[in-house]
Structures are given as C-alpha cells and as structure tokens.
Amino acid sequence: MYRVAIPSARRANGAGGSVQKTCKTLLIVAPADFVSECLVFAIEREFPSIAVEQVATLAEACVSFECPVSLILLDAGQLPDVAGHSERISHLHPAAQIMLIQEDGRHEVSIRDVVTARNVRGVLPMNLKLDVWLSVVRLVLRGGEYFPLSLFEPIIERRTTVATAFNEVVVPKAVVQADGDTDDFDELTDRELQILGMVARGLQNKLIAAALGLSEHTVKIHLHNIITKLGAHNRTEAAAIFHGRRGETIGERDIGAGAIQAQLPLGV
Secondary structure: OOEOOOOOHHHHHOOOOOOOOOOEEEEEEOOOOOOOHHHHHHHHHHOOOEEEEEEOOHHHHOOOOOOOEEEEEEEHHHHHHHHHHHHHHHHHOOOOEEEEEEOOOOOOOOHHHHHHOOOEEEEEEOOOOHHHHHHHHHHHHOOOOEOOHHHOHHHHHHHHHHHHHHHHHHOOHHHHHHHHOOOOHHHOOHHHHHHHHHHHOOOOHHHHHHHHOOOHHHHHHHHHHHHHHHOOOOHHHHHHHHHHOOOOEEOOEEOOHHHHHHHOOOOO
C-alpha cells in the first residue's frame, strides 16, 4: 500500500468544527502515478462521508480497512486479475462494487471482458470533465452503472460495415437514397447537435443536463426531437447516425469529434 488515507483536520472536525465520522471507503487500485492527489482531494471534498485509500494491486486490496469498502476503482490493466481475487474481495468487502478506470492509450478493454467480469459495474474514463467524473462516481455509489460509448464503437463499426456491404450488393441505389432522405441531420439545431454529440459519447441525460446547465426534462425533450428528426428508433440509433456523419459539415457547423470535445472540455 503506497498511500493510506488519514483523516484530515477537515474530515475529522468537519466544516464547523464538529466531529464527522467517515463511514465508507473508496479504494483505488492503480499504480502510484495513475490518480493525482488533487483528484483524491476532490473526491473527499465531494463525498465527505468517504475516505479514499490507495493500493497498487488487487492482492494488496485483500485486507480489511477501518471503514467498509463501498467502491473499488480498478486500473483497467488489472482486469484479468479480477477472477483470481474475486472470492477474497467478496469475502472481505461484500458491499463493494468494482469500476474500471481507464486512461486513453494506456490499456484497452473490450465490452465482452467488462460485462463478464464479476462485480464490475462499468468503465470510468479518466479524461472526463471533473464534475462529470464525480457524477459518475456518485451514480455507481448509488447502485448505478456507466459504460462509455467508446466501448461499443467496435461493435457499431462492424454492424455499419456489414449493413453498408449488404446495401451495396442487394439494395438498389435509388432505395438507399430514399432512405437517406429520412436522415434530416441538417435540421438539427446547434443545441440538438451539441446534445447528440454528448449522447454519442455515452453520457446519460442527467450528466448532460448538469454539464449544460439544463433540466433533465429539457434534455429529454431535445433528445425526443433529435430522434424524430433523424428517423431513429432510440438514442443508440441516433448516436450511430452521428458517428456515421463524423467529419462532415452542415452549413458552418463541423460535426467532427473535435467540435464535440470543444463543447465538453476534457481532463480531470
């Protein structure tokens, strides 16, 4: 263990000097340079009842902590080790859920590996905006799950390739053009395009609303209008259409990945 969370003066005495007892542990299992001290401080500030502990490996996580472990943030590179330690972790930390933390370019994981791993409730990219990142942690602490769209992109790309090949061989060109007419992408407003880009990145309505300063109800209305205009059946199809139109321009609007990144700043 390379860092043990020791209750700070802020945590021990509370904001007004009253004693505040920590009741849960958030355990980070990752190399020492993976999570910064600033991020640890942000977690403890956002969740006053949680103490952050850090260890390097799952083997080091198989010990008891002063407060029950409610969430384990595991470096995605250690996913293969989950099976070998799952029984021990379940015994020592029965209430703990596991969420992978993934840094771009460091370790790639597939959706198949994630969903078949025991107690893994999702994947948390480390390049999300800080408030969004903390919102995902809160979601998982409350029993939710989070999987970024990037995990599903290989599946979407394969299906798109198969569908395109099928259309080229079987469907007359005139029919393909007619179907394309139902994709009224150019009718999307700037706000709808912005929200669709965030949906395509895997963000849920609550997180989109928080990032844009809108109500969740307003986001739902925008998403309904987007799906209707695109002739899609659901948000997943709408996201697939967005990815299919990446790199194109509509009027003065660039719908490439860079435009969406500008709308949602990266980095924690």
